[in-house]
Amino acid sequence: MSFMGFEFSQFVQQWGYIAVFLGSLIEGEGIILTASALAALGHLSIYKVMVIAFCGTVFADQSLYFVGYYYGDRIISYIKRKFPRMEKPMDRGLNFLHRHRIVYIMTFRFIYSIRIVSPIIIGAQRVPFKLFSFLNVIAAVVWTVTSCSLGYLIGETIVKRMDSFKKIFFGVVVGCVLAVFLLKLYKKRRSVMK
Template sequence: MSLTQLLAQYGYLAVFVGSVLEGETVLVLAGFAAHQGYLSFPLVITLAFCGGTLGDQISFFIGRYYGAPLLSRFPRLASRAQPINQWIQHYQTGLIVGVRFMYGFRIAGPLVIGMSDVSAWRFLLLNLLGAAIWAVLIAGAGYLFGETLQWLVTDLKQYEEIALLLIVVAAVLMGLVHRLYARHR
């Protein structure tokens, strides 16, 4: 089974699951696949919006009910909680909307916000706004990548599997570099 066949068969599930977690890579790839006609762009955005909202709501409520024991058990998570706590005091609305764009804070952010005095309704409304912006921008970046690549390469269908593979390899490499950098610090 080819990469494009796998994408067509499991792409929507991957978009949703990836968006519940930290799904930027999956979402960029899905945007590109939508440009190529393998996935529906509006459905990709809808699934990313739903998955992104759900993931952050789950993290928020985990923080609300189990936050303190988690921070004491995972010191790395606790180290990320400190700046978020300070930001909540000064930039609550912007932080809630934008936390999904802050690399490395996607899971820790809503968890720590859940431990604060931010109401669940306020978080939900701002989380919905943030998820909508995030889904459109990140999927749109993948779609725009496909458009740009098609403009540069006239017969893109001939190279699409290579392009998809390059996106996956680049995402994996970026993740490895981030992990190495985090370990070094």
């Protein structure tokens, strides 16, 4: 299959690992799952996907921790002042962090919509760097292995066994289900913030 003058496999091999790195910097589970499924189909190496995803997520979270450590108080004050509806949810999050520091650090990357801001908050609360780094690496290993294994499993068990028409139909259905889910999540979050 051709895409913008490239064969699909060539396009994925040229840009796939860059997409994995960029996706791992943000809430990019969809990119990691897709890349892992493509690895199951032979377009990428699952080991490279895992290493890049791990390095990207650790780099992003460690960097955001330092942003929070040095500028977090100002960022939190700004958000509370500029978005008054965020004050209660942020205070609840901060209270949870104070009471369950280890659980928070180990799980924040698995919770949609708080992944990017969490390391900033953790740094702002002056959680010791060594503790955060140690737990961050463990959580990154768990996240990477879980996300990549799930994507690889999807590629192995579902995508490999479909012909082209079924793959397109499956992609459209998954895209629609994901869009509906994200829309409902967005509406729910908006109603909570009001």
